[in-house]
Amino acid sequence: MSRIGKKTIVLPDTVNTIINNSVISVQGPKGELSYKLSPLITIKNVNNTLLLQKVNQSKESQIQYGLSRTLVNNMVIGVSQGxxxxxxxxxxxxxxxxxxxxxxxxxxxxxxxxxxxxxxxxxxxxxxxxxxxxxxxxxxxxxxxxxxxxxxxxxxxxxxxxxxxxxxxxxxxxxxxx
CATH class of the missing domain: 3.90.930.12 (Ribosomal protein L6)
Known part of the structure; x- marks a missing residue:
């Protein structure tokens, strides 16, 4: 079980996100990054936190769950701190x-x-x-x-x-x- 995927991503005040279908764009003071999520993962922005969820309980979605969360978190850290x-x-x-x-x-x-x-x-x-x-x-x-x-x-x-x-x-x- 992925414990990393379950963690929420807290967005700093200087970071904005745009979620369009399965593409997430993160904008911050240092620049802008975007990433296309796997179709097995959905993402929601709730009260300045990002939540990732699996579409189904397959092994492939479990693999993508933690990876996607880590990549999106690295994007948030990158555009805010570098x-x-x-x-x-x-x-x-x-x-x-x-x-x-x-x-x-x-x-x-x-x-x-x-x-x-x-x-x-x-x-x-x-x-x-x-x-x-x-x-x-x-x-x-x-x-x-x-x-x-x-x-x-x-x-x-x-x-x-x-x-x-x-x-x-x-x-x-x-x-x-x-």
Missing amino acids: FNKKLEIQGVGYRAQTDGNNLILNVGYSHPVIINPPEQIFIKVENNTNIIVSGINKELVGQIAAKIRQIRPPEPYKGKGIRYVEEIVKRKVGKAGK
Whole structure:
């Protein structure tokens, strides 16, 4: 049984929702997002709270119930507060910089790696080694952060590479000398 789907979504005062058939649009101070719900789920706006309900008791509707509630809740949080992921670069000579909205990474390759994020995502660099990816869409923020990390993941021997701020990289012992 989904316990997540049963929770109501409380809307802040600055957030407006428009429900049109199975499409929900959420507008807030940071922007606007919309999502098409599954036909197995219905949604109602009652006294500044959103309630999701299953159409029937099938397994597929049970699966969509919790997922839809989480996606709509992330939309509400995104348009009111926004999301961000923080990455850090470790390694001698590794650095990052921005050129407009593009991110330029120098991480040990013979050429700089340029990342052009979507228009909803903003990338900020602090101290040449800290990268902050922010936006209103949680999925896109996480996807762009993972794409940046994938360019040079942290290696286990020296720990060089791009990692999330709180990420713990298990270190390995190097060669045993005679």
